Amino acid sequence: MKVIMLGTGSPRLNKERISSAHLLLAGDLPILVDCAEGTTMQLVKSDIPPQDIKHVFFTHLHADHMLGYANFLISGWVEGRRELTVVGPVGTKKMHDLLIEMLEKDIEYRLSLGRPETGIRDVKVIELAEAGQVNVDLPLLVQCEEMIHNVPTFAYRFDWEGQSVVFSGDTAPPTDALSRLAKDANMLIHDSCLTLIQDDKAPNASGIWKNLQKEHCTPAQAAETAKWANVDQLVLTHFLPKMNPDLAYKEAAEVFSGEIIIPNDLDQLQVSSKVIAK
Numbered sequence: 001m002k003v004i005m006l007g008t009g010s011p012r013l014n015k016e017r018i019s020s021a022h023l024l025l026a027g028d029l030p031i032l033v034d035c036a037e038g039t040t041m042q043l044v045k046s047d048i049p050p051q052d053i054k055h056v057f058f059t060h061l062h063a064d065h066m067l068g069y070a071n072f073l074i075s076g077w078v079e080g081r082r083e084l085t086v087v088g089p090v091g092t093k094k095m096h097d098l099l100i101e102m103l104e105k106d107i108e109y110r111l112s113l114g115r116p117e118t119g120i121r122d123v124k125v126i127e128l129a130e131a132g133q134v135n136v137d138l139p140l141l142v143q144c145e146e147m148i149h150n151v152p153t154f155a156y157r158f159d160w161e162g163q164s165v166v167f168s169g170d171t172a173p174p175t176d177a178l179s180r181l182a183k184d185a186n187m188l189i190h191d192s193c194l195t196l197i198q199d200d201k202a203p204n205a206s207g208i209w210k211n212l213q214k215e216h217c218t219p220a221q222a223a224e225t226a227k228w229a230n231v232d233q234l235v236l237t238h239f240l241p242k243m244n245p246d247l248a249y250k251e252a253a254e255v256f257s258g259e260i261i262i263p264n265d266l267d268q269l270q271v272s273s274k275v276i277a278k
């Protein structure tokens with residue numbers, strides 16, 4: 001499997017990193033995990049036709065994980081997508097329906113040009129209420145666990161042909177559920193939002209920082225989870241602007257001895273093929 005880091009940023013505006021979005025490739029099968037603003041263009045830049053994506057998973061419905069969904073919905077359909085399944089926490093159906101309503105005139109116009117209704121009017125939305133196996137029409141095993149954030153948030157684990165990749169979504173510690181979900185996985189992609197911003201000019205920066213600690217992890221906390229879960233590769237993401245990659249790496253490496261990756265947007269990561277001792 002392979003992962004394309006479409007967006008490695010946070011809600012804070014950053015000219016180098018868009019907000020959260022990832023593409024998992026199981027062979028040629030593309031699966032989108034989160035869909036921040038700019039995601040569709042990041043797919044185009046990665047030579048992944050958005051219309052080829054038939055499965056989208058939302059970890060949660062914060063703006064920095066879903067604002068690109070409207071564009072993805074329309075552009076993918078216009079380019080030829082004819083089926084789509086969307087998975088996410090409770091609220092995903094309402095979000096989807098509201099966007100379709102907002103785009104109604106645009107959809108009607110494009111239908112009048114002869115486009116079929118399939119791929120836009122018949123999108124299947126699966127809402128998750130609890131942890132467990134996700135029943136979705138895919139040749140992968142998909143499991144989820146609920147994370148600690150300020151809205152319902154799920155981490156996802158995808159297993160395919162002996163390899164496994166876990167996406168944490170946004171989470172604060174304690175991350176016991178994530179350690180369970182990621183047990184012996186090859187790759188863990190982990191929220192690492194809590195890197196100090198130098199000279200933060202945001203109003204109420206210290207108050208925001210204090211609150212973030214209830215909702216996100218530091219590189220060291222991500223590394224703790226990677227260590228407990230015995231994963232092969234730890235990928236840190238959800239970075240604030242002015243984050244220092246060397247410091248983040250160093251902080252994680254003091255805790256976790258496996259491979260640590262600090263990606264940039266559009267980086268393509270090969271999932272390791274660790275053989276797990278039985």
Ligand SMILES: [Zn+2]
Nearest residue numbers: 060062149170
């Ligand atoms: Zn969030």
Ligand SMILES: [Zn+2]
Nearest residue numbers: 020062064170
């Ligand atoms: Zn976020």
